[in-house]
Amino acid sequence: MATKVIVGLPGGVEYAVRIGSGLIDGLGSSMAAIPALAPHRRVLVISDDNVAPLYLPRTKAALRAVGYQVADIVVPAGEASKSLDIAHEVWDAMAQLGLERSCVVVALGGGVVGDLAGFVASSYMRGVALVQVPTTLLSMVDSSVGGKTAVNLAAGKNLVGSFWQPSYVCADQAVLESLDDREWTCGLAEIAKSSLIGSDDFFFWLSEHARDLAVRDYGAAAEAVARSVVFKADVVARDAMETSGVRTCLNYGHTLGHALEKALGYGTVSHGHAVSEGMRFAVFLAQRRGIAGSDFAAAQNELLDALGLSAMGMLPSAEDLVEAMVHDKKAQRGEARFVLLSDVARWELACIGRDELVSALRAYSER
Numbered sequence: 001m002a003t004k005v006i007v008g009l010p011g012g013v014e015y016a017v018r019i020g021s022g023l024i025d026g027l028g029s030s031m032a033a034i035p036a037l038a039p040h041r042r043v044l045v046i047s048d049d050n051v052a053p054l055y056l057p058r059t060k061a062a063l064r065a066v067g068y069q070v071a072d073i074v075v076p077a078g079e080a081s082k083s084l085d086i087a088h089e090v091w092d093a094m095a096q097l098g099l100e101r102s103c104v105v106v107a108l109g110g111g112v113v114g115d116l117a118g119f120v121a122s123s124y125m126r127g128v129a130l131v132q133v134p135t136t137l138l139s140m141v142d143s144s145v146g147g148k149t150a151v152n153l154a155a156g157k158n159l160v161g162s163f164w165q166p167s168y169v170c171a172d173q174a175v176l177e178s179l180d181d182r183e184w185t186c187g188l189a190e191i192a193k194s195s196l197i198g199s200d201d202f203f204f205w206l207s208e209h210a211r212d213l214a215v216r217d218y219g220a221a222a223e224a225v226a227r228s229v230v231f232k233a234d235v236v237a238r239d240a241m242e243t244s245g246v247r248t249c250l251n252y253g254h255t256l257g258h259a260l261e262k263a264l265g266y267g268t269v270s271h272g273h274a275v276s277e278g279m280r281f282a283v284f285l286a287q288r289r290g291i292a293g294s295d296f297a298a299a300q301n302e303l304l305d306a307l308g309l310s311a312m313g314m315l316p317s318a319e320d321l322v323e324a325m326v327h328d329k330k331a332q333r334g335e336a337r338f339v340l341l342s343d344v345a346r347w348e349l350a351c352i353g354r355d356e357l358v359s360a361l362r363a364y365s366e367r
Contacts, residue, residue, distance in 0.1 A: 003226050004018050007165075008233075024175070028066035031168060034168055042068070046113060047059075047113060051135050075113070079152070080266070087151055091124055110135055115148075122149055131168045134169070134171055136179060140173075144169050145229055145236065147166070147236070157266070159329050184216065185307065193253055196303075196345075197249045205223075207306070248339060255282070256274075256325065263320045277311065280301060283296070291340050291348070296341070336352050
């Protein structure tokens with residue numbers, strides 16, 4: 001039984017996120033039922049060399065079953081593929097295939113594939129239709145919903161990108177059984193983030209089921225994915241282009257998280273583990289500023305522990321981390337911007353300068 005969540009956008013535009021088991025085999029018929037994705041269109045499936053052997057043949061068969069003409073491009077797995085060089089190769093391949101503006105790009109993979117394919121779709125011939133088929137827990141609860149696309153530069157993560165909403169998101173939970181432990185806990189970090197900035201109901205539910213999720217209870221995972229998507233859909237509906245400030249809350253834990261990924265080398269630490277550490281530092285910083293109390297800090301960190309997201313050991317130097325943070329795309333006037341919580345679902349945005357950050361990071365590392 002599939003769950004459907006509708007993401008509403010300004011102007012009455014909306015798209016569906018379907019969550020269930022075995023949905024890939026019905027992908028073609030689901031897409032054909034959407035007027036913007038009619039069967040006469042050509043489809044390009046973009047995947048990576050980890051996911052493609054597992055799910056590409058089934059995906060192509062499901063699309064061809066309803067009359068789509070299907071081609072595919074497989075990129076190397078890993079963060080290095082989220083680059084302008086790889087995007088350029090995909091654009092060239094699309095042109096050589098003779099794909100026109102009526103084509104549909106299907107992103108079959110995790111966050112790297114979703115971001116790359118979304119960016120390519122947003123820019124090829126000034127924009128073609130996009131369908132997200134996330135294959136990791138992280139991409140199901142986060143990157144496949146909301147329309148953010150990007151590639152990395154040497155200077156930082158996600159510095160070149162666009163907002164390009166998908167026409168449909170197909171979250172087949174059966175694929176989660178193929179994830180390794182690193183990818184599984186990576187997704188749990190984003191679920192934890194959503195609960196912390198979402199609501200008491202979500203947070204208390206997750207705290208109660210955290211150990212079930214840590215040992216891969218797929219029933220609990222289905223509920224966690226649905227709750228996360230419902231929460232994010234609501235945020236995106238209120239701030240689709242990140243202009244009103246509502247969507248800023250989704251960056252909780254990401255300021256230090258992105259800095260850790262850059263300082264340690266992309267792919268060295270998982271995105272989820274980096275964001276988890278970012279949330280730990282954010283609540284430490286909130287305590288230093290008198291915003292959060294010890295009870296909330298303990299509750300957050302106990303949740304992360306229960307999910308298997310242990311604190312990192314030795315961190316890069318405070319100076320290296322601050323350098324990465326002040327050059328993040330969300331920094332302003334040389335100051336890093338942090339989402340800080342005083343309690344569940346109670347957040348504020350703080351701009352913090354270099355000196356305070358260095359001092360806080362040193363204290364955090366020595367605690």
